């Protein structure tokens with residue numbers, strides 16, 4: 474069990490078409506922003522190689538080597554063999570027989586993450602973490618009074634190296650989507666900038682399967698509609714994208730044009746927090762399955778507690794031995810106040826699908842409708858000069 478995931482949470486709105494059109498029309502009056510996306514290189518694996526010289530220069534995978542283990546992170550030496558994160562450990566071992574499995578040490582990764590965050594905070598309070606090793610920074614107006622965002626990115630990466638001994642890559646652009654795409658361009662230990670004049674052409678040439686926010690299933694659906702590149706997407710109408718991709722339609726419509734108005738939300742309002750576990754052996758028995766919910770609930774709840782948040786919705790995910798899956802949710806009018814409440818609700822949800830149609834391979838718990846404080850993300854609307 475090692476996955477804590479946060480939904481990215483794309484813009485949601487009551488009337489997506491109206492709001493998307495309003496956003497597009499507004500573009501002329503919007504100041505050009507300077508967004509930096511910082512992404513640590515092979516983060517967990519690099520931390521392990523940093524702390525254990527025996528692992529340096531070797532193909533390593535952070536994660537369990539057990540029959541059902543999954544690779545959480547792979548070193549660049551392992552990636553050369555085709556090993557990547559989320560790959561079953563068995564497959565990884567087959568691709569790279571010399572692969573060294575290292576158990577994760579999340580307390581260490583969190584401590585490094587905090588160090589990195591402190592470096593970011595020297596530059597801007599507008600920091601939106603995507604995970605322990607990635608964050609968006611809005612440096613349009615920054616605490617150092619620096620004009621050139623690429624220089625800020627260089628400084629931040631140098632400080633990260635000095636303080637943690639680890640390499641980071643960065644992407645610099647005028648919105649989150651392009652900054653995120655840019656950070657991949659010169660990885661590892663590099664950075665890239667996408668300027669406003671180059672944004673639309675960059676997206677047009679980009680395969681949609683590489684878009685942040687397009688998973689494999691969505692990419693496959695897009696392919697069926699003839700959408701394989703940003704240009705293909707740009708040729709679809711907003712109505713078409715909304716009809717086929719719902720609330721994500723306006724987001725796709727915008728990014729196909731290099732437009733992404735999402736703000737960098739400091740300590741962003743998380744949509745959900747979850748944990749899941751794949752079992753060594755499939756579970757057929759209800760009591761056994763309920764017992765497995767406990768550590769998951771504890772893990773998610775501890776995280777919520779540390780962040781000072783609670784939730785009104787609990788969702789249980791059940792993946793069966795044939796890889797089909799089901800989810801069951803319950804939403805309360807008042808937020809959960811402790812582990813026993815969450816566990817009781819989750820156990821009820823699980824009991825409702827018992828007898829299981831097949832033995833259970835994986836269980837997950839997600840808490841959502843999180844209650845956090847509102848963050849004021851307003852900024853002065855002055856026109857700022859470019860200097861990405």
Ligand SMILES: [Mg+2]
Nearest residue numbers: 512513514606
């Ligand atoms: Mg990374």
